[in-house]
Amino acid sequence: MDIVRVTADAPAEVFEELSALDRSCFGAEGWTARAFSELAARDGGAVLAAYAGDELAGLFAGFTAADTGEVLTLATAPGHRRNGVARLLLGEFLSSVPDETENVALEVRQSNTAAVGLYMSLGFEKAGVRRRFYSDPDEDADIMVKNMKESAGKC
Ligand SMILES: CC(C)(COP(=O)(O)OP(=O)(O)OC[C@H]1O[C@@H](n2cnc3c(N)ncnc32)[C@H](O)[C@@H]1OP(=O)(O)O)[C@@H](O)C(=O)NCCC(=O)NCCS
Numbered sequence: 001m002d003i004v005r006v007t008a009d010a011p012a013e014v015f016e017e018l019s020a021l022d023r024s025c026f027g028a029e030g031w032t033a034r035a036f037s038e039l040a041a042r043d044g045g046a047v048l049a050a051y052a053g054d055e056l057a058g059l060f061a062g063f064t065a066a067d068t069g070e071v072l073t074l075a076t077a078p079g080h081r082r083n084g085v086a087r088l089l090l091g092e093f094l095s096s097v098p099d100e101t102e103n104v105a106l107e108v109r110q111s112n113t114a115a116v117g118l119y120m121s122l123g124f125e126k127a128g129v130r131r132r133f134y135s136d137p138d139e140d141a142d143i144m145v146k147n148m149k150e151s152a153g154k155c
Helices: 012-029 033-041 085-096 113-121
Strands: 002-005 045-052 055-065 068-076 103-109 125-134 139-147
Touching: 002 085, 012 033, 012 045, 012 055, 012 068, 033 045, 033 055, 045 085, 055 085, 068 085, 085 113, 103 113, 103 125, 113 139
Parallel strands: 068 103
Antiparallel strands: 002 045, 045 055, 055 068, 103 139, 125 139
């Protein structure tokens, strides 16, 4: 599995492919190609793609700004799940954040046991709830946060 950092000058088809995977996983909440390309161009933006040969197996989008980071979207293609792809993508982001990053946060549907399991295994803890954060279907989000300073130097 190859993890590639997608930069703003990548071909348009790369962003189209990221969007197609994100939309296949999240429906109408999935990101457009433009959203991926704008994030890739932004200071602190991180767009990562996992490839199995030529095939897009997973994607990650997030950013860091000042002392915080945020996971914005993360998805693995159905045929590649439970193979460590999401763990690789998120691990790559977490290991590349600037030294001053104090914590990384995300929102996750409370019913998304696969994602919650992944985040907990990487040291994220529940920090709060955003009521009715999601629509179609309506659902609360758990806010999860990983303290980057606590985990530093432990392994
Ligand atoms: C959540 C998702 C990204 C996980 O991707 P993945 O590549 O299959 O995950 P990994 O193989 O890296 O799994 C890492 C860990 O996550 C947890 N996990 C992943 N899938 C799981 C499942 N179906 N049930 C329970 N735990 C699961 C496990 O702790 C797993 O570690 P293990 O395999 O050693 O037990 C994937 O299921 C997905 O794309 N879902 C749809 C989109 C989505 O919900 N994204 C997250 C939005 S917040």
